[in-house]
Amino acid sequence: MNNNYIATPTRTREILRKYQFQFKKSLGQNFLIDVNILENIIKKAGIDHESGVIEVGPGIGALTEQLAIHAKKVVAFEIDQRLFPILDDTLKQYNNVQFIHQDILKADVIQVIKDNFTPGQVIHIVANLPYYITTPILMKLLQENLPITSLTVMIQKEVAARMAAVPNSKSYGSLSIAVQYYTHAEIVMQVPNSVFMPQPNVDSSVLKLTIRETPPVDVINEEYFFTLVKAAFFQRRKTLRNNLTNYFAKSFSKEEVNQLLDKAGIDGTRRGESLTIEEFAVLANTFTRL
Missing domain, CATH: 1.10.8.100 (rRNA adenine dimethylase, C-terminal domain)
Known part of the structure; x- marks a missing residue:
């Protein structure tokens, strides 16, 4: 393993110190510090050297770096202006990454795809999503009928369980049905809170949502x-x-x-x-x- 990767405790601390970066609780910032987990996420997402990838919330670039190594092109949406000088520095050796300073909830993602990827290219969304806004982000991305193959996201364990739940289970509810109307939902990894800096109070799961070509049911409205x-x-x-x-x-x-x-x-x-x-x-x- 390359010890100079961003996703190690030592390198992350170095970057935070260099830029005197303070975490904003309101943005749900928790940075990943385990390269093995990131590589596993990329494998589960099915990323290869021809893939286009959209990332939401790159932080200081831990996941972005691994995506840049494995994918053809990465476009990352970041809302926190303070992170751009850091990202420009930490990822300067990668010429296949583009950052967009915009709230994903307000972004025209279809236009971004048209501008950055070739027609017919396989596109995945991969993200370590802020816990406080997971559901609005995912529902926006699912309802916009984007030309993507899958979304593989690190989210709060309980929310992932609700999205992938089956009938007659404690977690099954309207969110399960909304997500499964658009996708095949599968929890592909469990992630302890110890691989984040700072450590959140909850454990995480990696949820893979594979877009359905057509919904599983026909509804009039x-x-x-x-x-x-x-x-x-x-x-x-x-x-x-x-x-x-x-x-x-x-x-x-x-x-x-x-x-x-x-x-x-x-x-x-x-x-x-x-x-x-x-x-x-x-x-x-x-x-x-x-």
């Missing part, structure tokens, strides 16, 4: 489908009938909710966590047709 899923988990301990009756009180009477459940062939005494994505699609389409 996508927005309504997600609204109904949210309604089904409105109060987790309540039955489907109660949740739907309460959530859609202005649209449907209790009797109408019962009739629609019967029409969909779904028992209203079940809880939302017991329904598969296919059953949610049937239910949403039944409600939409009324």
Whole structure:
């Protein structure tokens, strides 16, 4: 292993000292200090020398460096202006990396892809995401129908469990269905908090989301489908009938909710966590047709 890589405790401390960098808690900054874990992430993501990669939140460049070694081109979005002089220094030997000073939530990612990658190139998103904003970032990237193959992200262990959860499990909920509507979700690695500087209070998982060519279900109205899923988990301990009756009180009477459940062939005494994505699609389409 090259001891001069950024992702070692010694080199990270050197960089932080040199630039007198102070971590901003509000940006969820935790830098990776284990090269083996980074190399494993890249392997799990399926990065090769022809790949284009988008990174979110490069920090001081630990993951960016390994991506630059293994991929054809890396484009990294960073919101913290203080990091740009550091990145320019730490990654100056790599000519296949470009940094964009922008909040990923406001970025036109499709345009960035057009500007930086060749048509038909396989593109992956790889990131160590800030815990406090993981879900908004991932949902934005999934809903924009980007021409990407996969997203491989280091996120809080519990959030990864929710995104990859199956029906009838404690973690299964509306987030599981939203993510799995767009992707095949798989937890590919568990990561202890000891490989970060500073150490977060939680453990992490690496979640790989492989983009589906088409959703696993046909729904008449996508927005309504997600609204109904949210309604089904409105109060987790309540039955489907109660949740739907309460959530859609202005649209449907209790009797109408019962009739629609019967029409969909779904028992209203079940809880939302017991329904598969296919059953949610049937239910949403039944409600939409009324």
